[in-house]
Amino acid sequence: MDGDDSRLHPTQCRNPLLPAMFVPVLDSSTGRPAPGVFLRLQILETSKDGGPDIFHPLAKGYTNSDGRCLDLLPPTGSTEEAKENTALQAGQTYKIVFKTKDYFEKTERPSFYPWVEITFTIENPHEHYHIPLLISPYSFTTYRGS
Helix, strand or coil: CCCCCCCCCCCCCCCCCCCCEEEEEEECCCCEECCCCEEEEEEEECCCCCCCCEEEEEEEEECCCCCEECCCCCCCCCHHHHHHCCCCCCCCEEEEEECHHHHHHHCCCCCCCCCEEEEEECCCCCCCEECCEEEECCEEEECCEC
16 A cells, blocks of 8 residues: 555654654663763774775764753754765664763762773664663663664
8 A cells, every 4th residue: 555654663664753863871770861971973984995994973962861862863854964964874884982981980980881882784764773772880781672
């Protein structure tokens, strides 16, 4: 049927009101959101001549009081997205760097990892990407959410 999206997986047709990327951070040692975590989204430039592959900054932000970074990327299809060239690209590799040491220092706790990097490849830029990070002073974990 034309226009019937009911058979598609929920992430296959992203609601344009949702951000392209949803990045929550939870402090699993306290069971609470991790506010004020700085994060940077980077895009990979693969060398075509045998030189080094390089990640370039694309966007940055902080988690809010709920541990969520809701405005990492501008809305899909917006003039801001076009101007900043931040549209997600199929087959492209990205990395999010979370500055966890700064967060733990603010809460007066030591930490082993000064930052956490999550590297991933976008399969379909029309999907919604939920990339949660669970942190504690001596461990971290992540998964592809829905």
